Each structure stands twice: as C-alpha cells, then as structure tokens.
Amino acid sequence: KVCFLSALLVSFPFLLYQLWRFISAGLYKNEKMAVFKYVPFSLCFSMVGIAFGYVFIIPTILEFLYAMPNPDLVIQSYRLESYFSLCR
Numbered sequence: 001k002v003c004f005l006s007a008l009l010v011s012f013p014f015l016l017y018q019l020w021r022f023i024s025a026g027l028y029k030n031e032k033m034a035v036f037k038y039v040p041f042s043l044c045f046s047m048v049g050i051a052f053g054y055v056f057i058i059p060t061i062l063e064f065l066y067a068m069p070n071p072d073l074v075i076q077s078y079r080l081e082s083y084f085s086l087c088r
Contacts, residue, residue, distance in 0.1 A: 024032055
C-alpha cells in the first residue's frame with residue numbers, strides 16, 4: 001500500500017500535466033482562462049468537503065452504527081483505522 005500511494009503521489013503532477021495538455025488543445029482562450037479561474041476554488045472546496053466528512057460525518061455515522069445493535073448479540077469489530085491504515 002505504501003509503495004502504491006508513493007508512486008501515485010510522485011506521478012500525480014505528471015498525470016495532471018498530461019491531462020491538461022490533452023484537454024487544453026480543444027479549448028478556446030476564454031475557456032482556458034475560466035479553467036484557471038475556477039479549478040483552484042473547486043479543489044479547495046473539495047478538500048474542505050473531504051476534511052469535513054472525515055472529521056465530522058464519519059465519526060457520527062460510526063457512533064450511530066455502534067448504538068444500533070444489541071451489544072450482547074453482536075460483537076462490533078469495525079474501526080476507522082482499519083479502513084485507512086497503511087501498515088496492514
């Protein structure tokens with residue numbers, strides 16, 4: 001997992017550059033300016049949304065799911081760390 005994420009992180013700028021070169025060939029000048037104007041905002045809002053979901057929504061959902069079943073009948077074994085670990 002660590003190797004895959006490292007390779008993805010290292011190759012991501014190159015992939016974005018290649019994608020932009022492919023897309024920009026078919027855009028007019030005013031469309032290219034609109035991309036430079038709106039893409040940074042959309043990236044920032046996406047990061048804020050991901051952080052909001054990670055910090056507030058996922059813990060709330062997991063707390064709700066923990067409260068649902070009868071603790072005597074079900075052993076709860078899901079944790080957030082098991083979904084986002086790099087060492088397993």
